[in-house]
Amino acid sequence: MGNQSKFAEKVVASYNPKGAFIFLGAGLLDGEVIAAAKVNLALKMMNRHGLIAGATGTGKTRTLQLIAEQLSDAGVPVFLLDVKGDLSGLHQPGESNPALVERGEALEWPFVPSGFPVELFSLSGKVGNPMRLTVEDFGPVMLGRILELNDTQTGVLAAVFKYADDTKLPLVDFADLKKLISYLTDGPGAAEIKDSYGRISSSTVGTILRKLVALEQQGVSDIFGEKEFDINDLFGRVDGRGVISLLNISDIQDQPILFSTFLLSLLAQLFKSLPEVGDLDKPKLVFFFEEAHLLFKDAPKAFLIQVEQIVRLIRSKGVGVFFCTQAPTDIPESVLGQLGNRVQHALRAFTPNDAEALRKTVKTYPHSEFYEIDRVLTSLGTGQALITVL
Ligand SMILES: Nc1ncnc2c1ncn2[C@@H]1O[C@H](COP(=O)(O)OP(=O)(O)OP(=O)(O)O)[C@@H](O)[C@H]1O
Ligand SMILES: [Mg+2]
Incomplete structure (x- = not known):
């Protein structure tokens, strides 16, 4: 058997779950797209949480969008942070172009532009519905x-x-x-x-x-004040599609600890108010935590313990959390170990700190007979990623 068909067989065996799934792309071997080696994440595993990592500009936000749109299509509501204001266009269908058509053909997965139900929120209420908390x-x-x-x-x-x-x-x-x-x-x-x-x-x-x-x-x-926001507002559906709730933080961007802590507090409230559900066919909500390093940077121990607990326990409430950050080392071990779906875009190795983060990241991947992990991690192109599921 040729190396390509062996590769496709292995990928299909591990990344083509029974039941509904999220399509991420197709396997790459020696620079070639192997369309038969489709990489899918099981929808019912989305509450096993995830990590989307990679150096700046490597495609994290696009990956997040790809996953969020498919979740919405599958009727799963999604919560996203709009850090740079580049996601509010989600309600309009994107425009096709020759490069996208060509990519679609290589993947055997045609690009179909589509708009999504979007609800805009902001903490202050100035740039979206207020999300006030007591x-x-x-x-x-x-x-x-x-x-x-x-x-x-x-x-x-x-x-x-x-x-x-x-x-x-x-x-x-x-x-x-x-x-x-x-x-x-x-x-x-x-x-x-x-x-x-x-x-x-x-x-x-x-x-x-x-x-x-x-x-x-x-x-x-x-x-902080009288609530105008109900956690149940995050579970909307329009024509069978899950609503994508976007939290615009452009008005408090210079307050990173504030918005990251606020997001955690939203998760804590979801945890408090939702019933135990055990394993579902699909999650009730998926929460994307962009700029996750801000949550953990210099955080006191009591706070970290709280994060770890919320992440661990919220799974059984049917909520999946995807952390998005540059390096997996931005996330404490106790949380990282709970992230079942990992999409790792390119890492850089310019500085000694980068090299250290790379070395640590490589160690968290299983051995692969097709790739040298450290070489792949530093040579991935934009939008390409190393993917593992637990
Ligand atoms: N799969 C892809 N195919 C083609 N282009 C892509 C793909 N993913 C991302 N890009 C392009 O690369 C650029 C950077 O992508 P993106 O904003 O997703 O990166 P990022 O990792 O979120 O960056 P940052 O760390 O700055 O937030 C964008 O212009 C985007 O259109
Ligand atoms: Mg981004």
Whole structure:
């Protein structure tokens, strides 16, 4: 048997699941597209999460779009971040061109332009439907993260939230939180909280209040308030197609910790509100987390533990999460190990840091009789990727 047919046979054996699937492309062997070696991801495995990685400009966002569109076609709602404003055109059919037709022929998968149902959101409500959250829903760990609090300070914040919860006090916006903090430090509440929750140091409280005010001055507090957004709004369908909810973050792009933490908090709420479903034929929702490195960079341990837990547990609620970032090493091991579907675009090896990331990435791939992983990873063209499924 020729090398090509052996290759096609192996790919078909591993990447052509029974049942509905997402088409990713066809295998490449020695620079040649092997159309018979179709690479598909099982739709029912999309809640096993995924990773889309690669250096800048290698095709991550296009891959994400390819997957998102097919999910929508299959009736699965999708949540995406629109970081660069390059996805809002999804509702219009794309335009065909000779290169796309030629690519379609090589893959034996014709390009058919199509538009998708799209819903636009934004945190502030200025560039899309508002996605406002209450302070209470956000919780102390995530609020601590955007306030850049240390563990001790976050602990104090957690005690304040716990007090509000125990006494059924609503914490809707920053004003509520500030009022409660003052009550518990200067007001009659000071003695009360000291007995049941431990003493709250006035310098710690001072720091928390100061940071709250700083965020308010940056306009960030506007995203906390009476909810105008229901998590169920993310599950829409139009004519059988899943709605693609796009969160435009152009208005808060200079606040990376804010939007990455906000996304995590959305996941946490999905987790809280959805019932256990076990294994489904297709996921209920797939959530794409672009710029995922921002979520993890310099994150405190309590926060990382929370991310890991949410990612692990949300699977059984029928929600798949795809992280999109430059290098797999941007993602902590405990989360990376849970990402079953991996699309790895080209990596660079310019700097010692790149080389280190490359070396670590290579180690996470199984041996292949057709490829030398390190060579392939640095020589992939735009839109080409190394794909593995667990
Ligand atoms: N499969 C593909 N076939 C042809 N062109 C592609 C393909 N994938 C991506 N491109 C082109 O390559 C360019 C970069 O793609 P894309 O924006 O998806 O990269 P990216 O990895 O998301 O980059 P960044 O890290 O900057 O966000 C775009 O102009 C896109 O049209
Ligand atoms: Mg991109």
